[in-house]
Amino acid sequence: MSHHSDLAVVVLAFTVGWCLCAADVGDFAPCLQVFYKSWPPKGLSGTPICQHYYNQYRFATLYSRPRRSPWFSAYLYSVPQGKRPSASWKFEPQLAYPRADGNMIPFPPGPLDQNVVDSQAVELDYINSTYSRGHLNPSLHHQSHEDRSATFTLTNVVPQKAGSNDGPWEDLEQAVNKTLGAYCLGDSYIVTGIIPYLKDERWIKNHRVAVPEYMWSAYCCPNYNSSLPEELKGLFPTYAAVGRNDRNSTEEIVPVSQTAKKRFRGYDVRQMPLETLEMYLKDRFNTVVSVFYEKCSGSD
Numbered sequence: 001m002s003h004h005s006d007l008a009v010v011v012l013a014f015t016v017g018w019c020l021c022a023a024d025v026g027d028f029a030p031c032l033q034v035f036y037k038s039w040p041p042k043g044l045s046g047t048p049i050c051q052h053y054y055n056q057y058r059f060a061t062l063y064s065r066p067r068r069s070p071w072f073s074a075y076l077y078s079v080p081q082g083k084r085p086s087a088s089w090k091f092e093p094q095l096a097y098p099r100a101d102g103n104m105i106p107f108p109p110g111p112l113d114q115n116v117v118d119s120q121a122v123e124l125d126y127i128n129s130t131y132s133r134g135h136l137n138p139s140l141h142h143q144s145h146e147d148r149s150a151t152f153t154l155t156n157v158v159p160q161k162a163g164s165n166d167g168p169w170e171d172l173e174q175a176v177n178k179t180l181g182a183y184c185l186g187d188s189y190i191v192t193g194i195i196p197y198l199k200d201e202r203w204i205k206n207h208r209v210a211v212p213e214y215m216w217s218a219y220c221c222p223n224y225n226s227s228l229p230e231e232l233k234g235l236f237p238t239y240a241a242v243g244r245n246d247r248n249s250t251e252e253i254v255p256v257s258q259t260a261k262k263r264f265r266g267y268d269v270r271q272m273p274l275e276t277l278e279m280y281l282k283d284r285f286n287t288v289v290s291v292f293y294e295k296c297s298g299s300d
Helices: 005-016 027-032 114-119 145-150 166-183 232-235 273-285
Strands: 048-052 056-064 069-077 132-135 158-159 186-193 200-202 207-213 214-220 240-245 269-272
Touching: 027 048, 027 232, 048 145, 048 269, 056 145, 069 158, 069 166, 158 207, 166 214, 166 232, 166 240, 166 269, 186 273, 214 273, 240 273
Parallel strands: none
Antiparallel strands: 048 056, 056 069, 069 186, 132 158, 186 214, 200 207, 214 240, 240 269
């Protein structure tokens, strides 16, 4: 098959709206505040999760059950404070049991319930896999300790090469942090997702967790400082980026810099307008993907 199973149903799902399958976690209704104008991205099919931690909704994820990894996570940016929390990894009980408490739960030290293992990625999937756990919603982009800790759930991560996670992709997260922290005057909305391989899908741990070929991110800051430095004027109200997660990918979407350090070479990130990102998403998913309501053009 030239397209994996999720891609095959994307067009169908787009025409009928979100797939709210019987045993799934539900929809984005309880956590619409993390989306600009309460409007989730359109065009991708999956399981909506309102990520719940310490009895509060923290962010939102569109999860792919067949891939055991997310299509995207969406969140409100806030200026970070304090040290990065220790990585206490968690899982989503409602993916295994529809009537379960909505709070994410830390992985226990002992054996896991088979329903949990079947329903989502678990820690063993990533151990000795040659991939790191790549946050879509990073701890760096949050202020409170609880919001930062909530990002350490495996429903928010994808298999990401360390050369990307510790290099150009981390640089992008830091740059977004600096730009929004300095110049965004109101709420900043961020959506970060993945682009799958078009064919010959890659997996870790015996076809359990799918590996993305690229990662992408876009922000929407409708209210910003009008006296921007000249070099930042094209970065508001919205901007986007795509990062390589495979050194051997072709260079049509993201060119490779030959001057990068050897460890990071081939994991480049290309920044681009939102319209350019959506063009690449449309090309790969074979349907229109809209990240923000009216492309983040209105005022808040």
